[in-house]
Amino acid sequence: MDRRKIDVVLSTFLIIVSLIILTNNNLVEGGAESDLGSMFLPRVVAGLMIIFSATIAIQSLMKLSKGTKIEGLELISTDGFSGILIYIGIFIVYWLAVPYVGFLVATPFIMIAVAMLLGGRDWVPIIAMSVITPVLIDYGSKEFLRVYLPTWSF
Amino acid sequence: MFDNIISGFxxxxxxxxxxxxxxGVIIGIIFGAxxxxxxxxxIAIILPMTFYVDPIxxxxxxxxxYKAGIYGGSISAILINTPGAAASFLTAQDGNALTKAGKAGKALDMSLFASVTGEMLATLVLILVAAPISLISLQAGPIEKVFLLLFAFTVIGSMAGESLPRGLLSCCLGMLFAMVGMSTITGAARFTFGYTELMGGFTFTPMLIGILVMPEVFNVIKRRLVPHHEMTITHSPNPADNRISFKEFRNVFSTIxxxxxxxxxxxxxPGLGSSTAAFIAYGEAKRTAKKPEEYGKGSVEGIAAAESANNAVCGSSMIPMLTLSIPGDDVAALLMGAFLIHGLTPGPMIFFEHTEIIYAIFAGFLITDLFLLVIARSGFKFFVKMASLxxxxxxxxxxxxxxTGAFTAGQNMDDILVLIAFTVMGYGMRLVGLNPAVFIIGFILTPFLEQNLDQAMSIVGTDYYLFLASPFSWVFIALSVFFVFSSMRVKRKTAKATASAENKTT
Incomplete structure (x- = not known):
């Protein structure tokens, strides 16, 4: 993937966001009067973001228009991206499941899923680890940190 | 000061x-390796567990x-030529060459002794220098602090980023995210879009884990098909090859x-970090060495130079954080967050408001070195086994x-959503060349900037020229300009050198 194209799209997006911050007065609600004002610093930062984003976009556009060859960091390798997407999916399922089935039930399945994703096939140690680790974390959180992890709520 | 140190111990x-x-030492060595x-x-994973214990x-x-983790990076560097930390890259060159020659024990020993010596010396400098500098920085009022913070943003953004605009844009993004939620000065709700969950801003711990930690997991998953390397310590039949003698240590002591x-x-x-230190020290040691041709091919002196320099950074990176409230690198930013969570605001006042705690931490720094020496020396085999998992x-x-870490911070499932969102963002930032560490530093320092800027505005009123009335203001402006230009020069030189090296190879 050509990073220079992403640079142009991302910079355009950031410039639009910065322009909204600079021009929209509804981004702040309430608050007391102060010498500085609530939107002074966000607007200064937005102004700077326009400058830096534009610089990046112009540099990338110039390289693209000249047809310069892609150099080291400008080439984003997409090999293995499918694994990342699966991992994000696993994490989202984890987030959605824990409030309902609880930490102790959801975690072993998630750990096994991540281990499988990473090529783990030694089932006995993986299952043992996936059961023991959440039990230890739950016990440690409860006893030492006084943090109660979510439990089964059906 | 001496009384405070004794009380700290x-x-x-x-x-x-x-x-x-x-x-901490055991976890650090294992994770680093x-x-x-x-x-x-x-540190990010352990951080939430420390919320509930005494700050000391x-x-x-x-x-x-932190200290043990930096050292731990050298173990995988020496044994399998894979640096656990970026700063161990040079150690990998010489250390792995020694491993191949059956002298892994010698390389591991030298790495440990050099790391501990470097850390101890830097810690002594930290203890001796921090309090006096804090006395000077106490003289700074809000106006000077505004310029100091702007200097910090400029230096960190320009030095740490892949390029100047990318570094500074990372910093601006961090600043923008820090302004989400209720303003501490006016009480106004900024960028909340009617969501009350955003009133408190983004929870620091899940954001930190998301931006700095989880993208590393993504990287591992992306490279999941790369074969696993088993670590083993090679042993030579000659016992002298498996350890460092006192004479050998004495010979490299001046280099250390x-x-x-x-x-x-x-x-x-601020902004340079342990990798830069290791490269400069290694280059200098090679320049003045009696046998420079051995560097990169199994030089014990090379390991000593790289390891003592990158470990010395651990202690001294605390100096700007504790005296000026400026975290010098990503780890210091994370530690600054830990200090804030524990109710300690890093800055010159910490030496007066929390004298006992800060000197106890200093004493802990020194004692950590001794534990690192003993634990690492006696448990090489165990750590190698753990790191080979x-x-x-x-x-x-x-x-x-x-x-669990993200949940523990606020005991709220929304924080897990924050974790997921910032994980994706952190990885995306790495892909497009934005610097997550600079983002975090921008995030942490912005509330201080806004507070001091507001106080400064109250002081100067409409006489804006007063902003430039203090010599400190001019000094920091000059330093900022100097760092921006020198970073541009360095980056241009590096690009030219890389291009010419590529031309030579093709």
Whole structure:
């Protein structure tokens, strides 16, 4: 993937966001009067973001228009991206499941899923680890940190 | 000061802090030695667990993880030529060459002794220098602090980023995210879009784990098809090859001293970090060496130079944080967050408001070095075995620890959503060349900037020229301009050197 194209799209997006911050007065609600004002610093930062984003976009556009060859960091390798997407999916399922089935039930399945994703096939140690680790974390959180992890709520 | 140090030692020499240090050293070495996991990852995962203990135990444990993690990086560097931390790249060259020659024990010993010596010297400098500098920085009022913070943003953004605009844009993004929620000055709700959950801003711990830790897990998953490398310590039949003799250590001691000095100096400057220190010290040691041709091919002196310099950064990177409230690198930013969570605001006042705690932490720093020496020396085989664990045992645990850490911060499932969102963002930032560490530093420092800017505006009223009335203001403006131009020059030179090297090879 050509990073220079992403640079142009991302910079355009950031410039639009910065322009909204600079021009929209509804981004702040309430608050007391102060010498500085609530939107002074966000607007200064937005102004700077326009400058830096534009610089990046112009540099990338110039390289693209000249047809310069892609150099080291400008080439984003997409090999293995499918694994990342699966991992994000696993994490989202984890987030959605824990409030309902609880930490102790959801975690072993998630750990096994991540281990499988990473090529783990030694089932006995993986299952043992996936059961023991959440039990230890739950016990440690409860006893030492006084943090109660979510439990089964059906 | 001497009384404070003694009192610090008496506070640290208790069961709780000592157990914290021992746990921190063991966790740090293991995490540092595992390729793909760095010290910063270990600190971010351990951080939520320290919320519920005394700051002396919590902070010293985190610092022990930091120090031991930097050292741990050298183990995988020496044994399998895979640096656990970026700063161990040079150690990998010489250390792995020695391993191939059957002298792994010698390389590991030298790395440990050099690391501990470098860290100890830098810690002594930190103890001696921090309090006097804080006395000077106490003289700074809000106007000077505004310029100091602007200087910090400029230096960190320009030095740490892949390019100047990318570094500074990372910093601006961090600043923008820090302004989400209720303004501490006016009480106004900014960028909340009617969501009350955003009133408190983004929770620091899940954001931190998401931006700095989880993208490393993504990297491992992306490279999941790369074969696993088993670590083993090679043994030579000649016992002298398996250890460092006192004579050998004495021969390289001057190099260790010089490299520690370089590491301490570089670490005290914001934005440079341990890799830069290691490269400068290694280059200097090679330049003045009797046998420079051995460097990169198994030089014990090379290992000593790189390791003492990159470990010296641990101590000295605390100097700008504790005296000026400026975290010099990503780990210092993370530790600054830990200090804030524990109710300690890093800055010159910390030496007066929390004297006992800060000197206990200093004492803990020194004691950590001794524990690191003993634990690492006696447990090489254990750490090598732990670091050799296959990634499908390690990363499911990292995932669960990240989840638990993010939840523990606010005991709120929304924080897990914050974790997921910032994980994706952190990885995306790496892909497009934005610097997550600079983002975090921008995030942490912005509330201080806004507060001081508001106070400065109240002082100057409509007489804006008063902003430039103090000599400090001019000094910081000049330093900012100098750092921006010097960073541009360095980056241009590096690009030219890389291009010419590529031309030569083709």
């Amino acid at each position: 008496s506070s640290i020499l208790a069961i709780g802090p000592i157990l914290g240090i021992i746990a 595992i390729p793909g996991i760095s010290a910063i990852m270990a 135990i919590g902070i010293t444990m985190l610092l022990a993880v 001293l010089k490299s520690s000095g370089i590491g301490t100096f570089v670490g005290a400057l 296959r990634r499908y045992y390690i990363f499911p645990c990292v995932t669960v620890f990240a989840f």
